[in-house]
Amino acid sequence: MRYKCDKILNFWSDKYKYQIWYRVEMAFLNAFKGVVILDLEIRDDDVKDIQEIENKTKHDVAAFVEWMEQFYEDCDWSRFIHYGLTSSDIVDTSFTIIMQDVNFTLNALLDILIDKLGLLPDSNIVGRTHGQIAEIRRFKDKIKQYQQILKSLKLSIPSEGKLSGSVGDHKHVTEEICEKALNIFALLQTKMTDGQVISRVYYVKYALEWANLAAYIEKIATDFRLLAQSEIGEVSEYFADDQIGSSSMPHKKNPIILENICGNARMVKNLSVSALDSVVIWNERDISHSSMERMIYPQASNLLGYIISKLTDVISTININVDIMNNRAKENFDITSSQEEMLKLIDHGISRKEAHKKFH
Amino acid sequence: MRYKCDKILNFWSDKYKYQIWYRVEMAFLNAFKGVVILDLEIRDDDVKDIQEIENKTKHDVAAFVEWMEQFYEDCDWSRFIHYGLTSSDIVDTSFTIIMQDVNFTLNALLDILIDKLGLLPDSNIVGRTHGQIAEIRRFKDKIKQYQQILKSLKLSIPSEGKLSGSVGDHKHVTEEICEKALNIFALLQTKMTDGQVISRVYYVKYALEWANLAAYIEKIATDFRLLAQSEIGEVSEYFADDQIGSSSMPHKKNPIILENICGNARMVKNLSVSALDSVVIWNERDISHSSMERMIYPQASNLLGYIISKLTDVISTININVDIMNNRAKENFDITSSQEEMLKLIDHGISRKEAHKKFH
């Protein structure tokens, strides 16, 4: 994998998944039969063992449950592991917990980006609308807008789990037991069940937040790419001594990380909105959503972590050419003050239409 | 237009848009110069007049402002119309107000759907996972899940406007005036500006909520289509006396409205997520987002209103074949109780693995 955010990827490893599954099954045993919660760290060897069983059973949760039963076969309570539960009870509740980890981490990465943006120097800068020089503003204000919007795009944290059985009717596991078990993770019993599973709309909501954040990351990266063009030259991406910009044109110093961020941001958008295709499952569930989700959620969140981190790197090392910014603002003072002049005429009693014509 | 929700479409008419633009300009004049707010109902003729001006100026807000100036040319304050504002101040603030109307209305339509679902009769019904008969449940519980999920998908209401000028720095219109004007509509000053415009991520958020709701509407419609298949026959769509099901096979009674809902729901999803392409605008703004938005928001919300209403119609008139539902549940009692039997064995001290094998 070329574009990685290790912090995020760790949450999507099989090992971590089994760790969470273990904790959910244990919490259930505690709530159901008062079994004391035993801590257990899933090791690489356990992962192998579980997957060996899965190769036979072709069913991942069944394999995990079998492994756990073997592990605790001497305990009288081991036959109550997964009692009355359906696979999705474990898988979905764990999915919520993993998504919490992921979104907490993405938010933390976002905070760093927001902080680093705050360290950029101030300057006058020409505003640009339609690629045309408009009114003069402060670079700091431009940056502050990015910060405010990024803050408003902080990701929500999911909070709902489900331990309600095959068709979600608590036939074998009462609401009380479910509540008690979920409580251990500070999770709520979801009301959003499509029978066997948590309705995928519940998770899609979070994926769509990723898409919107990625879109805005691409917007910021595009702005900096625009400012980095040769003829504008107000910023330039940091360039390491050994780095080669172009194999054919040795003078080039290209903003390739910003371009890379744009490409990856588009992937986050496309992957995330794909999650919408997981919603239409048949009646109490089919499993067509599962393969999609195994790709979409890890990949989209990994790439989102990656582009946030990469943009943070770019921002932390970018050259802001304050002189160029300031000089361009100065040089364009006249044309950019056309509104001001127009408003002065209006203040002096001339109609808006007349005033506007004078600068047209 | 074949698929219409008039309640929603009205909000997207030019007439209504000008009406809101008028109110926003008037609120600004009140905040800025203490002009008494004059009520004015935009008429069809006004729409024509404004668009005639636009044909010359090629700029919709400029045309509207010119029309308003002409209308009030005898008033001394008329030269302060739009003073220090940029077009987007009016357009975006009005867009928020229109989106409020739209989402309030969609939520009201959703409430009716939720209510109508509650009127369906109860019955036993086999749960179906993977298209296979699973445990027996109550039809009422199945319906209740739809209701709960639809409730959770109620749409958020936007609340932010902007009156801050060309590059969003309040150079000519102070924050105080802006606040005072927005206050008249109970709107907040947005912090989400990309210079000249409200950042499109702000609106995209609402579009993405539409997409998720449409996905779930499609899920419900698909479930009913599945239950309506000849071999299942637990429900059937109402069929008018004059209606023709098939031009070639005269006996057919096809669930075409449910199928139509599915197709239109996919359109809502696709249109809504397209809004993500409006986020990346250049620096303080370009106008590439505008053409997309003129299509996406009216069309997606209209179709969303349409499918909610159509599903409400279907639900209100659907035949629920309670006998078939009940009988199938009865006939499948044995196979659907395999979990129960397995759990009994576990209760009696047999290990899960052994118990599971007996029913495999």
Next chain:
Amino acid sequence: MRYKCDKILNFWSDKYKYQIWYRVEMAFLNAFKGVVILDLEIRDDDVKDIQEIENKTKHDVAAFVEWMEQFYEDCDWSRFIHYGLTSSDIVDTSFTIIMQDVNFTLNALLDILIDKLGLLPDSNIVGRTHGQIAEIRRFKDKIKQYQQILKSLKLSIPSEGKLSGSVGDHKHVTEEICEKALNIFALLQTKMTDGQVISRVYYVKYALEWANLAAYIEKIATDFRLLAQSEIGEVSEYFADDQIGSSSMPHKKNPIILENICGNARMVKNLSVSALDSVVIWNERDISHSSMERMIYPQASNLLGYIISKLTDVISTININVDIMNNRAKENFDITSSQEEMLKLIDHGISRKEAHKKFH
């Protein structure tokens, strides 16, 4: 509708649709019973009459057939109208014919664009990779590349129809009759049937070609927007005397048509790929595809026609600032010739790595 290409829209009118339906039914009667083909121009009143019947029957083809039977009720052969056919036989065969009209027209519009591009003046221009000035090239060569790619994106013309009955097995209409009838339109009998309908993959193929063409139109428009930026100024969009660039900044001359083209191109892409959602229909057909197609194909082709025409307008009137282009090329001669200098060193026997370092 704000963005219109009348040439394309006409093909999607109800009137034109009924006209084609009429011809297909007539061709069938000719092939089946040797009925002499009677020409008939569908008038606005006919459209109303047909739709009045549809309001009762809720089935568009059944309504049309009833209308046609009434029209020819005195003819003995009138009872053989639509004999043994299914609605989709008429609808899909007509859809192919309409798509032919549409794609022929779009190709013709594309030819005009390609021609107009050829009229642009020549100049030196700096190549730009990553927004950075690269080697100098000829503007004519740049334009020629657009032309070649646009040529390669010429749209395919569909050619297949279907008159094979309810489940596509020619039970009541033989292959010979079908062939004879389709022959009148120079259409082939399709092998791509999903039972009752032509498989939607057949039409999706054409929609996807639209998406790719739209993407390239956006690429060209984006290039010109980049060249039109204040600091680059090598081109500028034509600006009418009465036109208002900005309601707040009266000096601005913004490339708004190019931006509008970009937005609409994204819509064409999004709408066109949505057609993929029409492929998965159940067994011999369901009608979930129909509502989508009623929106996707007319809207996407209309907007595609619109952006091709608009780009043609822009190209026909654009200011090419040859002096600025030439001068910038001259000024950057040194840095853009770094590759040439490097290659000279290699020619003289220096290794590539050493040569590259000298310009790094």
Next chain:
Amino acid sequence: MRYKCDKILNFWSDKYKYQIWYRVEMAFLNAFKGVVILDLEIRDDDVKDIQEIENKTKHDVAAFVEWMEQFYEDCDWSRFIHYGLTSSDIVDTSFTIIMQDVNFTLNALLDILIDKLGLLPDSNIVGRTHGQIAEIRRFKDKIKQYQQILKSLKLSIPSEGKLSGSVGDHKHVTEEICEKALNIFALLQTKMTDGQVISRVYYVKYALEWANLAAYIEKIATDFRLLAQSEIGEVSEYFADDQIGSSSMPHKKNPIILENICGNARMVKNLSVSALDSVVIWNERDISHSSMERMIYPQASNLLGYIISKLTDVISTININVDIMNNRAKENFDITSSQEEMLKLIDHGISRKEAHKKFH
């Protein structure tokens, strides 16, 4: 990676990529300086060495060229490696070659699927439109339609390469040399260049073909899922002895591979159409497309190979319950022959409308 098609994945390995890059550089040397083409098998160690260089240079082609120069440093011609070429000349030409391998292989897999479909037994089967039993047809005819459509979706094979330098103007590498080098691979010189790179529309075309094929694979899988429903039971997916259908309901035999195919098919569609976002690059190129393409093309083609193979597996082992199919056809003979009866009445001189009413 959980869903793998090794045959396809091999083409996307770094090792294979370097192998093809090597051959392209060698073909160029042959065409340019008459260097005898030396065969060289890239080994795992070479991959490591090349990537070590890349860690320094941050440029993959530059790293590869440096490695190749070192490898042949004793050869006088080594300084002409990559002479006058740009990275994209190597990368894009190689991409075409790899895409040829991929599409040839996918077509071969598709041929196997088409063959296996031909081995299914025949039977009467009720046609189903709108989920409702329609006319009776032959199962063989239904299958034959799948085969014909799959054949028509066979993938095109790309055939164009580019060796034309930084801005695509053959400044340092003549058209003759380019042609000679590409000839070695039976490739044509592309006319579809966006300056430095082959226009991405060229590759997108192939991605869009994947999307359409995947959509149809999903359609077939959905049809079989529908036929596998408990109440229909005309087919059932093969179930291994050790396999566990449900951890909670031990009796279940779920068509999970078909569901998995549906989910993965949606991923192929979504990933493939995402490629459209790679088209809009700035002027002579930017590299925002590259990160997307590194994910989209390998993943989409891998998953496409996977679902074709999986569907082949399902088809090869599926239970076709001919008795159920035949019996249902027999039982529904009456209602499915309503069209036939209606047509008989028309043959006897009754008007279509009268005839239709009798079965309504």
